[in-house]
Amino acid sequence: MEVNEQSGPHRMYGLDRVMSPEIVEISEESLSVSREGKDVYVAVGKDDADVVTWALENAVYPGGCVYLIHVFPPLNSISTPVGRLSKSQVSREQFHTYANEENLRRRNVMQKYIRLCADSKVAVDTILIESDHTAKAIVDLIPVLNVTRLVMGTERPFSRRLRRGIGKGEYVRRNAPDFCKVTVICNGKSRPQITGHNERNFFECACFSGKFA
Numbered sequence: 504m505e506v507n508e509q510s511g512p513h514r515m516y517g518l519d520r521v522m523s524p525e526i527v528e529i530s531e532e533s534l535s536v537s538r539e540g541k542d543v544y545v546a547v548g549k550d551d552a553d554v555v556t557w558a559l560e561n562a563v564y565p566g567g568c569v570y571l572i573h574v575f576p577p578l579n580s581i582s583t584p585v586g587r588l589s590k591s592q593v594s595r596e597q598f599h600t601y602a603n604e605e606n607l608r609r610r611n612v613m614q615k616y617i618r619l620c621a622d623s624k625v626a627v628d629t630i631l632i633e634s635d636h637t638a639k640a641i642v643d644l645i646p647v648l649n650v651t652r653l654v655m656g657t658e659r660p661f662s663r664r665l666r667r668g669i670g671k672g673e674y675v676r677r678n679a680p681d682f683c684k685v686t687v688i689c690n691g692k693s694r695p696q697i698t699g700h701n702e703r704n705f706f707e708c709a710c711f712s713g714k715f716a
Contacts, residue, residue, distance in 0.1 A: 540564075541564045541566055541567035541568070542569070542652070543558055543562045543567060543568075543569055543570070543652045543653075543654060544569075544570040544648070544652065544654070545558045545569055545570065545571055545572065545653075545654045545655065546572045546573075546574070546641050546654070546655035546675075547571055547572065547612075547613075547616055547655075551616070551655075551656045552615065552616065552619065553688065553691040554654060554656040554688045555571070555616045555620070556691070557688050557691055557692075557693070559620065559623045559625060562652060562654055567625075568625070568626040569620050569625055569626070569627045569628075570627075570630055570648075571613060571617070571628070571629045571630065572632065572641060573609070573613060573631050573632070574631075574632045574633075574641065575609060575631065575632070575633060575634075576633070576634070577634075577635065578590075578601075578602055578605060581597065581598060581601040582601070609631070613629055617629070630644075630648075632644065638671040638674040638675050638678075639674075641655070641671075641675050642674075642675055642679060645679055645680055645683050646680055650683050651682055651683055651684065652684050652686075653675070653679065653686070654685075654686045654688060655671070655675060655685070656687070656688045656689070657670050657671070657672040657673070657687050657688070657689045657694060672688075675687075
Protein backbone atom coordinates (compact mmCIF):
# COMPACT_ATOMS: atom_id res chain seq x y z
CA MET A 504 0.00 0.00 0.00
CA GLU A 505 1.45 3.35 -0.98
CA VAL A 506 1.19 5.99 1.72
CA ASN A 507 0.44 9.66 1.12
CA GLU A 508 3.37 10.86 3.21
CA GLN A 509 6.23 11.39 0.78
CA SER A 510 9.46 13.33 1.07
CA GLY A 511 11.45 14.27 -2.01
CA PRO A 512 12.13 11.29 -4.32
CA HIS A 513 11.20 8.64 -1.73
CA ARG A 514 8.11 6.43 -1.91
CA MET A 515 6.98 4.95 1.38
CA TYR A 516 4.98 1.79 1.91
CA GLY A 517 3.47 0.52 5.15
CA LEU A 518 2.86 -3.03 6.29
CA ASP A 519 0.78 -4.23 9.20
CA ARG A 520 1.67 -4.58 12.85
CA VAL A 521 1.96 -8.25 13.67
CA MET A 522 2.58 -10.51 16.63
CA SER A 523 3.21 -13.51 14.35
CA PRO A 524 5.64 -13.81 11.40
CA GLU A 525 3.16 -12.60 8.78
CA ILE A 526 3.06 -9.43 6.65
CA VAL A 527 -0.29 -7.97 5.69
CA GLU A 528 -1.51 -4.54 4.60
CA ILE A 529 -3.04 -1.98 6.93
CA SER A 530 -4.67 1.44 6.95
CA GLU A 531 -2.64 4.64 6.88
CA GLU A 532 -3.58 5.42 10.48
CA SER A 533 -1.17 2.68 11.59
CA LEU A 534 1.72 4.83 10.36
CA SER A 535 0.94 7.68 12.74
CA VAL A 536 3.41 9.19 15.18
CA SER A 537 5.17 7.21 17.90
CA ARG A 538 3.13 6.78 21.08
CA GLU A 539 4.76 8.80 23.84
CA GLY A 540 8.25 7.62 22.86
CA LYS A 541 7.55 3.96 23.65
CA ASP A 542 8.15 2.84 20.10
CA VAL A 543 11.56 2.29 18.55
CA TYR A 544 12.39 2.41 14.85
CA VAL A 545 15.06 0.05 13.53
CA ALA A 546 16.59 0.54 10.07
CA VAL A 547 17.56 -2.80 8.55
CA GLY A 548 19.33 -4.10 5.48
CA LYS A 549 19.82 -7.66 4.28
CA ASP A 550 21.89 -8.85 7.23
CA ASP A 551 21.03 -6.86 10.36
CA ALA A 552 19.75 -9.49 12.77
CA ASP A 553 22.29 -8.24 15.33
CA VAL A 554 20.83 -4.73 15.09
CA VAL A 555 17.28 -5.99 15.68
CA THR A 556 18.48 -8.19 18.53
CA TRP A 557 20.23 -5.22 20.18
CA ALA A 558 17.07 -3.13 19.88
CA LEU A 559 14.92 -5.89 21.38
CA GLU A 560 17.30 -6.33 24.30
CA ASN A 561 18.08 -2.68 24.99
CA ALA A 562 15.54 -0.30 23.44
CA VAL A 563 12.07 -1.82 23.71
CA TYR A 564 9.78 -0.43 26.40
CA PRO A 565 6.80 -2.39 27.80
CA GLY A 566 3.85 -1.90 25.48
CA GLY A 567 6.04 -0.45 22.76
CA CYS A 568 6.35 -1.48 19.14
CA VAL A 569 9.34 -2.08 16.90
CA TYR A 570 9.06 -0.39 13.50
CA LEU A 571 11.37 -2.03 10.98
CA ILE A 572 12.50 0.40 8.27
CA HIS A 573 13.90 -1.02 5.04
CA VAL A 574 15.06 1.20 2.18
CA PHE A 575 15.41 -0.41 -1.24
CA PRO A 576 16.38 1.09 -4.64
CA PRO A 577 13.87 1.62 -7.46
CA LEU A 578 13.84 -1.29 -9.89
CA ASN A 579 14.99 0.13 -13.22
CA SER A 580 16.80 -2.93 -14.62
CA ILE A 581 16.82 -6.71 -14.22
CA SER A 582 19.50 -9.39 -14.05
CA THR A 583 19.73 -11.73 -17.04
CA PRO A 584 22.24 -14.37 -18.25
CA VAL A 585 23.77 -11.67 -20.49
CA GLY A 586 23.99 -9.06 -17.74
CA ARG A 587 21.66 -6.37 -16.47
CA LEU A 588 19.09 -5.03 -18.92
CA SER A 589 17.05 -1.86 -18.50
CA LYS A 590 13.29 -1.97 -18.13
CA SER A 591 12.89 -0.76 -21.73
CA GLN A 592 14.96 -3.69 -23.06
CA VAL A 593 12.75 -6.48 -21.71
CA SER A 594 9.13 -7.43 -22.09
CA ARG A 595 6.53 -6.35 -19.57
CA GLU A 596 6.07 -9.97 -18.52
CA GLN A 597 9.82 -10.44 -17.92
CA PHE A 598 9.99 -7.27 -15.87
CA HIS A 599 6.94 -8.12 -13.76
CA THR A 600 8.26 -11.64 -13.11
CA TYR A 601 11.60 -10.26 -11.94
CA ALA A 602 9.89 -7.56 -9.85
CA ASN A 603 7.77 -10.22 -8.13
CA GLU A 604 10.91 -12.24 -7.38
CA GLU A 605 12.56 -9.17 -5.87
CA ASN A 606 9.49 -8.48 -3.76
CA LEU A 607 9.55 -12.06 -2.50
CA ARG A 608 13.25 -11.82 -1.62
CA ARG A 609 12.60 -8.57 0.22
CA ARG A 610 9.70 -10.07 2.15
CA ASN A 611 11.81 -13.08 3.11
CA VAL A 612 14.50 -10.75 4.48
CA MET A 613 11.94 -8.87 6.55
CA GLN A 614 10.33 -12.07 7.80
CA LYS A 615 13.45 -13.11 9.71
CA TYR A 616 13.42 -9.80 11.60
CA ILE A 617 9.69 -10.09 12.22
CA ARG A 618 10.24 -13.56 13.69
CA LEU A 619 12.85 -12.19 16.07
CA CYS A 620 10.29 -9.68 17.34
CA ALA A 621 7.56 -12.33 17.50
CA ASP A 622 9.84 -14.65 19.48
CA SER A 623 10.36 -11.79 21.96
CA LYS A 624 6.60 -11.18 22.03
CA VAL A 625 7.07 -7.61 20.78
CA ALA A 626 4.61 -6.02 18.35
CA VAL A 627 6.20 -5.09 15.03
CA ASP A 628 5.38 -2.94 12.02
CA THR A 629 7.31 -2.79 8.76
CA ILE A 630 7.89 0.33 6.69
CA LEU A 631 9.37 0.00 3.20
CA ILE A 632 10.85 3.02 1.43
CA GLU A 633 11.81 3.05 -2.24
CA SER A 634 14.77 5.37 -2.71
CA ASP A 635 18.26 5.57 -4.20
CA HIS A 636 19.47 7.45 -1.14
CA THR A 637 19.21 5.23 1.93
CA ALA A 638 20.53 7.55 4.61
CA LYS A 639 18.66 10.62 3.35
CA ALA A 640 15.42 8.64 3.08
CA ILE A 641 15.74 7.63 6.73
CA VAL A 642 16.52 11.20 7.82
CA ASP A 643 13.51 12.48 5.85
CA LEU A 644 11.26 9.88 7.52
CA ILE A 645 12.06 11.04 11.05
CA PRO A 646 9.91 14.21 11.10
CA VAL A 647 7.16 12.56 9.03
CA LEU A 648 6.55 9.89 11.70
CA ASN A 649 7.93 11.87 14.66
CA VAL A 650 10.58 9.23 15.28
CA THR A 651 12.16 9.88 18.68
CA ARG A 652 14.32 6.73 18.89
CA LEU A 653 16.11 5.13 15.95
CA VAL A 654 18.53 2.19 15.86
CA MET A 655 20.58 1.22 12.83
CA GLY A 656 23.76 -0.65 11.94
CA THR A 657 26.98 0.48 10.35
CA GLU A 658 29.09 -1.19 7.66
CA ARG A 659 30.37 -4.64 8.50
CA PRO A 660 33.91 -4.96 9.79
CA PHE A 661 36.56 -6.31 7.40
CA SER A 662 34.85 -4.47 4.56
CA ARG A 663 37.36 -2.87 2.21
CA ARG A 664 34.55 -0.93 0.62
CA LEU A 665 34.42 1.72 3.29
CA ARG A 666 34.08 4.96 1.39
CA ARG A 667 35.79 8.14 2.38
CA GLY A 668 33.67 10.23 4.68
CA ILE A 669 31.00 9.11 7.11
CA GLY A 670 28.87 5.99 6.74
CA LYS A 671 25.09 5.80 6.57
CA GLY A 672 24.63 5.41 10.32
CA GLU A 673 26.80 8.38 11.19
CA TYR A 674 25.18 10.47 8.43
CA VAL A 675 21.75 9.80 9.91
CA ARG A 676 22.95 10.54 13.44
CA ARG A 677 24.51 13.85 12.40
CA ASN A 678 21.54 14.99 10.31
CA ALA A 679 18.63 13.74 12.42
CA PRO A 680 16.48 16.34 14.22
CA ASP A 681 17.42 17.05 17.82
CA PHE A 682 14.31 15.30 19.13
CA CYS A 683 15.47 11.97 17.68
CA LYS A 684 18.05 9.85 19.48
CA VAL A 685 19.97 7.75 16.94
CA THR A 686 21.91 4.70 18.14
CA VAL A 687 24.40 3.14 15.72
CA ILE A 688 25.26 -0.54 16.20
CA CYS A 689 28.58 -2.14 15.22
CA ASN A 690 29.33 -5.79 15.99
CA GLY A 691 26.19 -6.00 18.10
CA LYS A 692 27.30 -3.11 20.33
CA SER A 693 26.29 0.53 20.57
CA ARG A 694 28.80 2.74 18.81
CA PRO A 695 29.72 6.04 20.52
CA GLN A 696 29.26 9.21 18.52
CA ILE A 697 32.47 10.32 16.90
CA THR A 698 33.53 13.30 14.84
CA GLY A 699 36.37 14.41 12.63
CA HIS A 700 39.71 12.64 12.65
CA ASN A 701 38.67 10.32 15.50
CA GLU A 702 36.39 8.36 13.15
CA ARG A 703 39.18 6.49 11.39
CA ASN A 704 40.73 5.44 14.69
CA PHE A 705 37.37 4.19 15.91
CA PHE A 706 36.83 2.01 12.85
CA GLU A 707 40.30 0.53 13.13
CA CYS A 708 39.96 -0.22 16.84
CA ALA A 709 36.29 -1.13 17.17
CA CYS A 710 35.01 -2.42 13.87
CA PHE A 711 38.01 -4.20 12.39
CA SER A 712 38.84 -5.91 15.66
CA GLY A 713 35.85 -8.21 15.30
CA LYS A 714 34.47 -10.26 12.74
CA PHE A 715 26.37 -4.69 6.88
CA ALA A 716 25.53 -6.09 4.07
